[in-house]
Amino acid sequence: MEKTFQIYYTSDTHGHVFPVNYASNSPENAGLLNLAAQVEKDGNTLVLDGGDALQGTPLTQYYLEHREEWPIHPVAAAFNAMGLDYFTLGNHDFNFGYEALREYLEAMDGMCLCTNVEDLGGQLRIRPWAVHTLDNGLRIGITGVVTDFVNIWEQPQNLERIRVTDAFQAARATCAALREQCDVCVCIYHGGFEEELETGRVLSDSGENLACKIARELDFDLLLTGHQHMAVEGVNLSGTYAAQPPANAGQLLHMVGQWDGAKSRFQSTLIPVGGAHPAEPYQSLLPLENAVQNWLDQPIGELDRTIPPEGKLEAALYGSQVAALFNQVQLTETGADFSCTSLGNDPVGLASPVTMRGVTAAYLFANTLVVLEVTEEVLRQTLERCAAYFTLVDGQPQISEEFLLPKVEHYNYDFYAGLSYTFDLRRPVGSRVIRLAKLDGSPLGGGTFRLCTSNYRATGTGGYEILRECPVLWRGGTEMPDLTARYIQAHSPMPQLHNVEMRVIW
Secondary structure, three states: OOEEEEEEEEOOOOOOOOOEEOOOOEEOOOOHHHHHOOOOOOOOEEEEEOOOOOOOOHHHHHHHHOHHHOOOOHHHHHHHHHOOOEEOOOHHHHOOOHHHHHHHHHHOOOEEEOOOEEEOOOOOOEEOEEEEEOOOOOEEEEEEEEOOOHHHHOOHHHHOOEEEOOHHHHHHHHHHHHHOOOOEEEEEEEOOOOEOOOOOOEOOOOOOOOHHHHHHHOOOOEEEOOOOOOOEEEEEEOOEEEEEOOOOOOEEEEEEEEEOOOOEEEEEEEEEOOOOOOHHHHHHHHHHHHHHHHHHOOEEEOEOOOEEEEOHHHHHHHOOHHHHHHHHHHHHHHOOOEEEEOOOOOOEEEOOOEEHHHHHHHOOOOOOEEEEEEEHHHHHHHHHHHHOOEEEEOOEEEEOHHHOOOOOOHHHOOEEEOEEEEEEOOOOOOOOEEEEEEOOOOOOOOOEEEEEEEHHHHOOOOOOHHHHOOOEEEEOOOOHHHHHHHHHHHHOOEOOOOOOEEEEEO
């Protein structure tokens, strides 16, 4: 007898609880609270999430810095309102340390499943897998896996009581154990597709994303992915049905499954967020939301002129005043010789007077600073990676597909300060840096230098593997939005900055 069930799935919601765009302080069709209103749950329904829920908006940033003042965890409250049953962790969920993660897991009604996370501290509410029996008797086996690149990206102190093991090996062992106990086997994987889904072309062999390998080599019926922030409504991969919702709680993946006693079939669709939300926990969380809005609107300083939103290609070709500001903050904070920073995927500027809203909209990440010991050759190689951001189409510069597919990664183009350099896009990738000197034009002259970068980039991610091998001279603990606010307060009104000399020719 055929048995039918349904699954609602979110992933990479990144702190989007309320239907609010914090950068513009305007309503938007997004947020876990509004997604909760779309869920119609019965005894044959599961609600699942793929992680990366704690980082990404001023709401979660403010809450995590003031959580002793607020009795309700906003992300947990929103997921509880959705009726979340099981979820896994994303790489960003480790960003705030062991205690913040423990408090989040304790506030959740649903169970965290993450088979490649070992809790050395013994206080995290995490299990490797679960078998959930629906009202119709169908046994759904579920596990969760997070990309093991957490070990590369995360600050060491945040993993002192946590061990993240090999994602694929853990998934394989768990799949074998689950198959004997369930009818339908589900993997929630905080990772994405390493191949182009239409053609099978390999996009990355780094191991960060392994969804195609998991589908091809393991016996899961359903693979729910994330991490890449791309909408995959549903695709069959080597007999495994796979899907992925887009990021930031703008859509909900709804899936209907049928099991005929031997195998399962799936159909899925992406549901828009909608305009309604439940009265609770909306009302209970509203005081926290109001406190966040008041904090965001506090003036912190002035610029001598407004920085308009900077297009991604134009900023990479001609320089960015926003990036120059962040680099100056980094140089001032650390006394490093050189600095590099990146910007988010969307064009950003900075209005005057400057508010925390403007700063957090311009600098989206919970990054701290690291100073590395580098040589001229290291700098040259990292700049060659930056130069690979461009391609020439009919003789004109465009953004390379390498930074656009399968995931948009403008944040992997770095802007430098303290250097003078030139890219020649007519030359092959890897040999485009034709001039590299100090800011005054003098040669670097050998020896070693101090380069300040983010803790994210210092791990070598984004194609900057050489930085991973560089000695660490210093680590900071204050996040960049806070450092930037302090710098603007101290230097208001802030003039335009000229801390780099860069040129791109084609």
